[in-house]
Amino acid sequence: MSKIADIKTNIEKGKAKLVPDLVQEALNEGGSAEDILQVMVDSMGIVGDRFSAGEIFVPEMLMAAKAMSKGVEVLKPHLVSDSASSLGTCIIGTVEGDLHDIGKNLVKMMLESAGFNMVDLGVDVSAAKFIAAVKENENVTLVACSGLLTTTMTAMKKTIQELKASGLTGFKVIVGGAPVTQEYADEIGADGFAPDAGSAAVKAQALVSASHTSSNS
Numbered sequence: 001m002s003k004i005a006d007i008k009t010n011i012e013k014g015k016a017k018l019v020p021d022l023v024q025e026a027l028n029e030g031g032s033a034e035d036i037l038q039v040m041v042d043s044m045g046i047v048g049d050r051f052s053a054g055e056i057f058v059p060e061m062l063m064a065a066k067a068m069s070k071g072v073e074v075l076k077p078h079l080v081s082d083s084a085s086s087l088g089t090c091i092i093g094t095v096e097g098d099l100h101d102i103g104k105n106l107v108k109m110m111l112e113s114a115g116f117n118m119v120d121l122g123v124d125v126s127a128a129k130f131i132a133a134v135k136e137n138e139n140v141t142l143v144a145c146s147g148l149l150t151t152t153m154t155a156m157k158k159t160i161q162e163l164k165a166s167g168l169t170g171f172k173v174i175v176g177g178a179p180v181t182q183e184y185a186d187e188i189g190a191d192g193f194a195p196d197a198g199s200a201a202v203k204a205q206a207l208v209s210a211s212h213t214s215s216n217s
């Protein structure tokens, strides 16, 4: 499907004005939202590889990110569904020192459609801000931390340590982001990990349902 190839090329080139129409055309041609999203995510991987190779720099990465975000806006209604169930409130944010938010925004979208009421703290979120949000919001059942930089993975660890030290209870912590693995999640004491937004929703539902069952028994 040529439109999908066009989407890929134009995200890589950072053409934010062209991408939304191309995404709409691909949908009109019968392309599935999931397939289109996967192509967009793959494009960001290519952009990252070009950055690593010194072929492009931060401004080009930023333009590609903007093009992807504009495309995701068009896809959003096709990816989310209204959930009848309520799984409580999820506090989500990208950890301190980290400004990447595309993955976090996708996870937010999927958790919302899974039935969570989402409170998005944005990027560069300190442990103290996560803790304040758990205190300020009602029925917090999940805290979701995103991190894309190896240098800020320690901020994820610190967030979990401080959440535990705060004595607050009743919620699970899920972590994710390109450098995060199940091993790292276990090491820092997270309750769950998922490699992508779709599996994040499945994992989050399972974590929260399991804790309801155990607290009711």
Ligand code: B12
Pocket (backbone or CB within 6 Å): 041, 044, 045, 046, 047, 048, 049, 051, 052, 058, 059, 061, 062, 064, 065, 097, 098, 099, 100, 101, 102, 103, 104, 106, 107, 144, 145, 146, 147, 148, 149, 150, 151, 174, 175, 176, 177, 178, 179, 193, 194, 195, 196, 197, 198, 200
């Ligand atoms: C776009 C981009 C940027 C943009 C971000 C714009 C934005 N609004 O997000 C800008 C230009 C700002 C940027 C800046 C930098 N970046 Co950058 N960036 C990228 C790039 C190309 C794409 C990231 C992305 O959006 N991917 C697409 C999304 C959909 O994927 P994702 O984020 O991984 O999310 C998925 C999963 O990980 C998971 N997930 C994500 N979060 C969560 C959370 C939970 C709870 C769960 C369960 C799952 C989950 O689900 C998501 C959806 O499926 C990556 C390359 C790459 N391969 O990742 C580099 C990359 C992450 N950046 C990198 C670097 C080095 C930087 C800079 C330090 C560059 C510089 N010299 O200034 C700065 C750091 C700024 C900062 N303090 O954060 C490196 C990181 C290297 C490392 N290992 O630490 C990468 C890998 C590029 C590279 N190959 O070198 N960057």
